[in-house]
Amino acid sequence: xxxxxxxxxxxxxxxxxxxxxxxxxxxxxxxxxxxxxxxxxxxxxxxxxxxxxxxxxxxxxxxxxxxxxxxxxxxxxxxxxxxxxxxxxxxxxxxxxxxxxxxxxxxxxxxxxxxxxxxxxxxxxxxxxxxxxxxxxxxxxxxxxxxxxxxxxxxxxxxxxxxxxxxxxxxxxxxxxxxxxxxxxxxxxxxxxxxxxxxxxxxxxxxxxxxxxxxxxxxxxxxxxxxxxxxxxxxxxxxxxxxxxxxxxxxxxxxxxxxxxxxxxxxxxxxxxxxxxxxxxxxxxxxxxxxxxxxxxxxxxxxxxxxxxxxxxxxxxxxxxxxxxxxxxxxxxxxxxxxxxxxxxxxxxxxxxxxxxxxxxxxxxxxxxxxxxxxxxxxxxxxxxxxxxxxxxxxxxxxxxxxxxxxxxxxxxxxxxxxxxxxxxxxxxxxxxxxxxxxxxxxxxxxxxxxxxxxxxxxxxxxxxxxxxxxxxxxxxxxxxxxxxxxxxxxxxxxxxxxxxxxxxxxxxxxxxxxxxxxxxxxxxxxxxxxxxxxxxxxxxxxxxxxxxxxxxxxxxxxxxxxxxxxxxxxxxxxxxxxxxxxxxxxxxxxxxxxxxxxxxxxxxxxxxxxxxxxxxxxxxxxxxxxxxxxxxxxxxxxxxxxxxxxxxxxxxxxxxxxxxxxxxxxxxxxxxxxxxxxxxxxxxxxxxxxxxxxxxxxxxxxxxxxxxxxxxxxxxxxxxxxxxxxxxxxxxxxxxxxxxxxxxxxxxxxxxxxxxxxxxxxxxxxxxxxxxxxxxxxxxxxxxxxxxxxxxxxxxxxxxxxxxxxxxxxxxxxxxxxxxxxxxxxxxxxxxxxxxxxxxxxxxxxxxxxxxxxxxxxxxxxxxxxxxxxxxxxxxxxxxxxxxxxxxxxxxxxxxxxxxxxxxxxxxxxxxxxxxxxxxxxxxxxxxxxxxxxxxxxxxxxxxxxxxxxxxxxxxxxxxxxxxxxxxxxxxxxxxxxxxxxxxx
Numbered sequence: 001x002x003x004x005x006x007x008x009x010x011x012x013x014x015x016x017x018x019x020x021x022x023x024x025x026x027x028x029x030x031x032x033x034x035x036x037x038x039x040x041x042x043x044x045x046x047x048x049x050x051x052x053x054x055x056x057x058x059x060x061x062x063x064x065x066x067x068x069x070x071x072x073x074x075x076x077x078x079x080x081x082x083x084x085x086x087x088x089x090x091x092x093x094x095x096x097x098x099x100x101x102x103x104x105x106x107x108x109x110x111x112x113x114x115x116x117x118x119x120x121x122x123x124x125x126x127x128x129x130x131x132x133x134x135x136x137x138x139x140x141x142x143x144x145x146x147x148x149x150x151x152x153x154x155x156x157x158x159x160x161x162x163x164x165x166x167x168x169x170x171x172x173x174x175x176x177x178x179x180x181x182x183x184x185x186x187x188x189x190x191x192x193x194x195x196x197x198x199x200x201x202x203x204x205x206x207x208x209x210x211x212x213x214x215x216x217x218x219x220x221x222x223x224x225x226x227x228x229x230x231x232x233x234x235x236x237x238x239x240x241x242x243x244x245x246x247x248x249x250x251x252x253x254x255x256x257x258x259x260x261x262x263x264x265x266x267x268x269x270x271x272x273x274x275x276x277x278x279x280x281x282x283x284x285x286x287x288x289x290x291x292x293x294x295x296x297x298x299x300x301x302x303x304x305x306x307x308x309x310x311x312x313x314x315x316x317x318x319x320x321x322x323x324x325x326x327x328x329x330x331x332x333x334x335x336x337x338x339x340x341x342x343x344x345x346x347x348x349x350x351x352x353x354x355x356x357x358x359x360x361x362x363x364x365x366x367x368x369x370x371x372x373x374x375x376x377x378x379x380x381x382x383x384x385x386x387x388x389x390x391x392x393x394x395x396x397x398x399x400x401x402x403x404x405x406x407x408x409x410x411x412x413x414x415x416x417x418x419x420x421x422x423x424x425x426x427x428x429x430x431x432x433x434x435x436x437x438x439x440x441x442x443x444x445x446x447x448x449x450x451x452x453x454x455x456x457x458x459x460x461x462x463x464x465x466x467x468x469x470x471x472x473x474x475x476x477x478x479x480x481x482x483x484x485x486x487x488x489x490x491x492x493x494x495x496x497x498x499x500x501x502x503x504x505x506x507x508x509x510x511x512x513x514x515x516x517x518x519x520x521x522x523x524x525x526x527x528x529x530x531x532x533x534x535x536x537x538x539x540x541x542x543x544x545x546x547x548x549x550x551x552x553x554x555x556x557x558x559x560x561x562x563x564x565x566x567x568x569x570x571x572x573x574x575x576x577x578x579x580x581x582x583x584x585x586x587x588x589x590x591x592x593x594x595x596x597x598x599x600x601x602x603x604x605x606x607x608x609x610x611x612x613x614x615x616x617x618x619x620x621x622x623x624x625x626x627x628x629x630x631x632x633x634x635x636x637x638x639x640x641x642x643x644x645x646x647x648x649x650x651x652x653x654x655x656x657x658x659x660x661x662x663x664x665x666x667x668x669x670x671x672x673x674x675x676x677x678x679x680x681x682x683x684x685x686x687x688x689x690x691x692x693x694x695x696x697x698x699x700x701x702x703x704x705x706x707x708x709x710x711x712x713x714x715x716x717x718x719x720x721x722x723x724x725x726x727x728x729x730x731x732x733x734x735x736x737x738x739x740x741x742x743x744x745x746x747x748x749x750x751x752x753x754x755x756x757x758x759x760x761x762x763x764x765x766x767x768x769x770x771x772x773x774x775x776x777x778x779x780x781x782x783x784x785x786x787x788x789x790x791x792x793x794x795x796x797x798x799x800x801x802x803x804x805x806x807x808x809x810x811x812x813x814x815x816x817x818x819x820x821x822x823x824x825x826x827x828x829x830x831x832x833x834x835x836x837x838x839x840x841x842x843x844x845x846x847x848x849x850x851x852x853x854x855x856x857x858x859x860x861x862x863x864x865x866x867x868x869x870x871x872x873x874x875x876x877x878x879x880x881x882x883x884x885x886x887x888x889x890x891x892x893x894x895x896x897x898x899x900x901x902x903x904x905x906x907x908x909x910x911x912x913x914x915x916x917x918x919x920x921x922x923x924x925x926x927x928x929x930x931x932x933x934x935x936x937x938x939x940x941x942x943x944x945x946x947x948x949x950x951x952x953x954x955x956x957x958x959x960x961x962x963x964x965x966x967x968x969x970x971x972x973x974x975x976x977x978x979x980x981x982x983x984x985x986x
Contacts, residue, residue: 482504614841
């Protein structure tokens with residue numbers, strides 16, 4: 001019995017021993033499941049953080065971990081599944097794996113068939129791939145499951161827009177404003193979708209305060225809700241970029257990249273900004289970076305297409321457009337690029353044809369059909385109109401692209417048609433106003449830009465252009481037979497009149513040269529300082545709506561604008577600039593803008609008739625022997641996106657010399673033949689073949705041989721040392737006995753302000769090789785620091801006596817000798833320099849000074865003539881020439897050079913007075929009267945000139961005007977003896 005009891009107790013204890021671990025295990029399982037439920041949220045949060053930081057590989061790994069945990073979990077959580085799916089799909093989309101994203105989407109829809117957010121995401125994906133029916137189906141499902149699903153409403157609005165249901169789309173965008181006010185959502189994702197929809201509503205309905213609200217409230221609230229929501233910064237930056245507020249836009253884009261350095265869309269946005277400021281190399285770098293992250297970024301591909309269009313590479317542009325179309329063949333932005341490529345390759349229809357093509361008044365069942373021989377553009381538009389009778393965005397984008405290629409008539413049609421189809425868009429109003437400024441239609445521009453400003457008061461370019469119009473309104477106008485000159489009537493009273501006379505003087509010559517007369521009057525606008533801004537800022541704002549442009553003059557082909565020379569610190573020959581820009585007016589209009597950039601620049605530079613600039617020759621010597629010659633196809637892109645000022649100069653140099661080559665190779669009418677071919681709308685290969693009966697490849701071979709032959713004749717030029725400071729230092733350390741390297745290194749040390757080291761090394765070199773140029777220059781410059789001219793000259797003398805003196809030695813020695821007034825010694829230096837470097841003006845300037853002091857008029861005259869040929873902006877030499885011819889009583893030559901001097905300095909009263917005197921000697925009283933009046937305009941106290949004007953007026957029978965001038969003179973000086981005597985005679 002006892003033993004049995006013991007057995008029972010033992011059994012009970014055993015059972016308890018077994019049951020206790022089971023209970024503990026059961027409790028552990030419950031705790032483990034609770035811990036797992038917590039950890040899945042942590043895992044998803046970690047994956048989200050990786051994703052938002054652009055660490056896509058890490059995010060995928062963590063999402064895979066989450067997926068496994070969800071698979072192992074007995075409790076299925078739809079929200080967790082949704083977060084997992086959304087994260088993976090977004091990573092796929094952001095890295096260009098659209099197929100994978102769609103596969104995940106379809107798999108997810110099987111798991112969560114009733115999830116509104118997943119259907120909304122499906123709608124977005126299908127919309128972005130051009131599958132509009134599927135997108136519409138999922139929009140309907142998402143809204144059925146959740147009537148307030150924001151993303152579904154956004155895609156619905158976009159679908160309505162792309163089907164031409166603009167009024168319904170507008171109401172769909174309005175939903176976002178109402179929903180925000182009603183629901184006051186706080187999560188970042190919803191806020192950003194609302195911001196996107198509300199911003200579109202603001203654009204369409206000119207509710208500018210919404211832009212402020214989105215940038216200053218909605219996006220910051222999204223970042224408060226989720227500090228990693230980089231898209232909030234991107235959205236703010238995009239709105240600011242749209243308004244041309246680049247500095248603040250850049251700050252927002254930088255903030256976005258600080259969170260996510262792999263955000264392809266941000267790099268694309270920055271590339272767009274780079275294009276706008278013509279930093280094309282930067283834009284290419286950014287586009288390539290975006291495409292490396294996301295090879296299927298449509299935005300990046302479209303920008304790539306735009307760059308090719310800018311460069312005139314239409315075949316490459318079409319490839320980029322087709323690549324984008326392979327991803328979405330229904331997006332209006334994509335179709336616009338394809339259409340632009342077709343138009344620029346196949347030709348642009350006239351306005352009447354376009355009007356018929358875009359006539360959407362017919363009933364849908366009477367829609368147009370295309371013929372088999374219809375152009376690619378017509379087929380594309382016809383197909384588009386069947387799906388969307390109001391393709392406003394297509395036309396707007398296409399208009400901008402064609403305006404960029406100066407197809408102004410097409411762009412005007414596109415903007416006007418867009419205004420008709422989608423009047424709520426502010427962009428076409430802005431672009432149309434800017435276009436009218438390009439076309440010189442300032443009255444239309446004023447009205448259009450005012451409307452655009454009301455619609456979008458935050459647009460920087462619109463604001464700037466309206467300010468330009470305000471300045472233009474205050475300007476005077478000189479109207480001639482063929483021109484309208486707009487100018488600051490106070491600051492440029494004289495300049496405006498001389499410009500008008502000059503343009504009318506050269507107009508017949510231009511008509512004869514080009515065999516063409518521009519229709520209507522060409523408008524020239526001369527911008528001066530005004531309202532606290534510099535003249536160049538106004539000129540820049542006039543041309544691009546922004547405050548900086550590289551040149552001082554520019555032509556749109558319809559209007560010419562330039563910075564007033566009277567407002568510039570450095571003078572320039574304004575007559576040469578006017579002629580240059582007028583050539584552009586002729587050639588661009590004559591060829592309907594078909595002429596390539598390099599050829600219109602070649603004709604314009606050649607028309608100036610001046611010597612080839614020194615910098616051109618130097619670049620020829622540096623580049624041609626190395627085979628660094630641009631092809632004709634490359635030249636246009638260099639003008640548009642030069643990597644350096646040297647590249648830009650060499651593009652001008654090559655263009656000019658190509659024109660010279662054609663004349664030498666094919667005869668004096670070669671340029672006219674090629675221009676006619678472009679006028680007949682031929683491409684460059686066809687134009688060359690038709691004009692010269694050779695293909696472009698053979699043409700360029702001959703042209704390159706011409707450049708090589710020309711370069712071989714250039715004397716004294718040599719490429720700069722390719723060695724850097726570090727390379728010189730290394731070579732000197734390796735071979736200290738090489739005196740040439742040592743001398744160069746010493747001179748470079750001096751430039752780096754290492755004076756003692758430079759002096760020591762240079763003395764060492766000169767002790768063994770007194771003629772070493774760089775060592776001599778080093779010591780000479782050091783002696784000049786203490787103003788010891790004699791010592792400096794003495795150390796240079798051996799280098800001067802070498803068989804081929806260094807150019808810098810000649811320059812420095814010449815300056816020292818001139819300062820010492822040792823003209824007999826200086827003349828040898830300057831004559832040697834001029835003989836060796838005939839295109840450098842400094843030798844001629846030195847010789848002119850010497851010949852003046854030595855009273856050698858014959859040599860002085862010859863030197864001055866060479867100088868003004870090389871530098872038409874050298875007003876000092878021009879005035880000296882005029883004076884010399886006046887002294888020689890060569891009145892015709894004096895008049896000529898006096899006029900040339902005014903082309904550089906029109907406000908010099910002495911030149912005007914001397915011109916008047918020469919005119920009187922030539923018996924040209926009308927010219928003399930004009931010049932005397934100009935002197936008085938500049939100096940109304942000049943009694944001698946006013947008396948001379950009075951007498952000249954009397955001599956020409958202008959008694960009333962003469963009396964007026966005489967009375968003014970006597971009012972100034974009642975005791976003027978000659979004036980009083982003349983008054984008594986009248």
